[in-house]
Amino acid sequence: MRIGATAPRKELKPAQFDHIFDVLPCNLVRIDQQAQFKKPYRMTSGTNPTRIPVFVDLDETLVKTDLALEQLTRLVFRPDHYGGLISSGREGRSHLKRYLSDQVSIDATHLPYNAEVVSYLEAQKVLGRRIILATAADITVANAVAAHLGLFDDIIASTPGQNLKGTAKLAKIKELAQGPFEYLGDCAADIPIWQDAERVGYVNVPSAVRAQVSSGTTVALEVNNKPSWGSALLRAMRPHQWVKNALIFLPLFFSHSYSDGALVTQAMLTFVAFSLLASSVYLVNDLQDLKADRAHQTKRNRPFAAGTLSPKQGLMSAGFLMIVALSLSAVCLGAPITVLLLLYLAITFLYSGWLKHYSTIDVIVLTCLYTLRIFIGGVAIDILPSPWLLNFSLFFFLSLALMKRYVELNDVKEQGRDHSRGYLVTDLPAILAAGIANGSLAVLTLTLYLNSDYVKDTYTSPMLLWLVAPLILFWVQRAWIRALRGLIHSDPVVFALKDSVSRSTLLLTCAIVIGAKYLDIGAWFQ
Structure with a gap:
């Protein structure tokens, strides 16, 4: 029969x-x-x-x-x-x-x-x-x-x-x-x-x-x-995305506690635990997005989409990475960090399985996940980030999340489709405006922070920090112009890693902050 x-x-x-x-x-x-x-x-x-x-x-x-x-x-x-x-x-x-x-x-x-x-x-x-x-x-x-x-x-x-x-x-x-x-x-x-x-x-x-x-x-x-499943697994773990987790070091950097070896060690362990946990999430996300990835021009080459890494290997590896990350946190970092990592895990799974399909709430969740990294970094060294830093991160990363959606929706438009993940192609002008506005609000928050008493009491040359504002404004506006011209084809964070101007802007910003802390510019003019 x-x-x-x-x-x-x-x-x-x-x-x-x-x-x-x-x-x-x-x-x-x-x-x-x-x-x-x-x-x-x-x-x-x-x-x-x-x-x-x-x-x-x-x-x-x-x-x-x-x-x-x-x-x-x-x-x-x-x-x-x-x-x-x-x-x-x-x-x-x-x-x-x-x-x-x-x-x-x-x-x-x-x-x-x-x-x-x-x-x-x-x-x-x-x-x-x-x-x-x-x-x-x-x-x-x-x-x-x-x-x-x-x-x-x-x-x-x-x-x-x-x-x-x-x-x-x-x-x-x-x-x-x-x-x-x-x-x-x-x-x-x-x-x-x-x-x-x-x-x-x-x-x-x-x-x-x-x-x-x-x-x-x-x-x-x-x-x-x-092919070797080890090399395919490493690609699927996306170690290049671990740069996002460098946000964990911001409380250490802006509190200028980087000379304290114990705090640096705590921050490093937190970075490792968070990166392993994030990689486990990337594995699960790729398995969730298989259908869309295979229809995408570049994402179809990802290990799961291309069939070089099996779903079984992916699930087992994701489980192993989660166990290692949470065990490291429980043993070396304590209960507060472990609870926050579990919170991150819960939010990302909600995002992957449900929330990413709804417009607006998806970018809000992405923004919160970025900001959560900064908060975890502060808890790790027992120095909570200032409200100024949290406010700046909310506006700045909301701008980046909107840019990511703008780029994706623009690709959808070029493919002849009219919608993606809860967004319509007709939403592109609104996303563009909201993204630029939030990037500008981040710079405004930064300038208000520069006028605060905390800056005057903490930095030797607080006026030097004003050079940071035009640098951030330059980067935000330049990134959005490149997105508008179709020159950004992936996650803005990946773009920033590969873009020499972005790297130079970041290094110059860090140099200015350190210089403002330790250099007495006023004495030079006396």
Whole structure:
């Protein structure tokens, strides 16, 4: 009995026929990560393969990821779906997969397909072989992939009440094949199928798993193109974003306590703990944003979107980083910092799962998260930041958050769409005005602070600090002009890191503050 509908046959372009003659019986060539894929494979000698149907797995084989796990991670931080997840899970895995497929649609157009596997299947299709998608994924997911690729003559997939994995999948394959068959898979669950197959294909299969398959089985295809998960994990952790956490040092800097080794150590430990926690959040956020990232011109190269890092690896790494960060805080920094880190974690999860989809409140939350870093830095050294610093940060970081939305919405406009994350393209002028206004309010707050008695009592040359105001004003106005001209294509913080003028402005500002503290400019003119 066949499950699913026959997918339409895909017509190949003339250029794709260049390698057809390479699939005639000859010795197998391994495919590894450094190979050139213009001629990615050769088939082994033996039984005429054109009469043997090819069955191919979906998750981690045809695509470089686990689609059901991706769907689950999209819902795991949505409390409104917990009831559905629990009830469907109690009925069995097949029912859970159907619930996930009903709640989270799969965009088959932008999935990270394994190019070597697709190329192999296209060549076999030209030779007249039957190609069947055989997956434990839900039938709705399988149908979406089949409709996009147009390669498959039939589909075997899970339906409510029947989870087609391992021996259950083998039974359906044997029923449909009615004789010898070829199977392409990736993991230990495929061992029973490989042991019964006439020909097999290994896609990034561990050597320990391969050892359990009969050595006499003909290997038709072998793909080893999975990069090191360590380097992919480091990219996904976004260490370049840790510069945002340097805000933790602002209370230390503006209280001029940087000569106190104990306070510097406390601030450094807080920075490390916060950065590890932030990286765990980045991992979760990327898993939440997979669909949007894959449709984005540059974000589609992120490890999860590109399939170089699996959802399982991401979730496990995120959990590990959270445990390390909170343990470090509890042991070395104390309960107040640990509570504030948990607060940061709660707010970010609320933002990722819900709040980021609502206009205005999303940028307010981002602003609060920036300001929370400064507050945590003050608590760490037992010197609370002044109201002036907190007021400045609220206006300044609200301007940056609005700039981030402006850049994203401008990209949406260029793509021909009319909305994104609760914002309409028609909101662009309002976002621009609000962003510039808040940046100007930050500078106004700074000038009021410079007139305060605290500045006169703390700094040797308080008048020197007035040079900071035009520098900040220059940076804010310049950044917004560049955003308006489409010259900022990512997070403004990333722009500031890469922009030499921004770096020079920051260094000059720090030099002026330190100079105002220790240099007696008035004595020079006496």
